[in-house]
Amino acid sequence: MTNKVIQLDQEPPEKRLALLIVSERYSKGKYDACMDLNNKIQSRINRHIKIILLGIFMIFICNLIAAVSLWFGVVFTALFLCAIWLSVTNDVKTQMLILDEAEENLQASEQINQLIHAEIKNKAMEIIK
Numbered sequence: 137m138t139n140k141v142i143q144l145d146q147e148p149p150e151k152r153l154a155l156l157i158v159s160e161r162y163s164k165g166k167y168d169a170c171m172d173l174n175n176k177i178q179s180r181i182n183r184h185i186k187i188i189l190l191g192i193f194m195i196f197i198c199n200l201i202a203a204v205s206l207w208f209g210v211v212f213t214a215l216f217l218c219a220i221w222l223s224v225t226n227d228v229k230t231q232m233l234i235l236d237e238a239e240e241n242l243q244a245s246e247q248i249n250q251l252i253h254a255e256i257k258n259k260a261m262e263i264i265k
Contacts, residue, residue: 156252163245170238177231184224191216 192213199209 160248163241167241174234181227188220
């Protein structure tokens with residue numbers, strides 16, 4: 137970010153303002169993309185939770201109806217939960233990474249907005265003088 141500010145200081149005022157606006161829109165776009173991806177992963181996690189609940193219910197119903205050994209049902213349930221838990225854990229880790237990236241993009245966008253505000257303020261002061 138510091139390198140970008142140094143490069144922007146070397147540009148003429150009109151180009152600097154245009155570059156700042158483009159950078160702000162790019163950061164906002166990256167933030168929106170991260171949040172969309174986060175929402176998709178969240179719906180996937182919710183789907184996994186529904187599958188877990190349905191699976192547990194079906195396993196216990198099958199155990200009751202078929203009178204299968206209790207230990208077989210417990211082992212099968214544990215294996216099923218482990219398989220689903222691993223996929224949910226991976227989704228949560230991915231979601232955390234995406235949210236961190238979105239937060240960084242949002243902070244960059246806010247910094248760029250501050251630079252744009254300062255540049256517009258400088259332009260206004262020049263026009264007033």
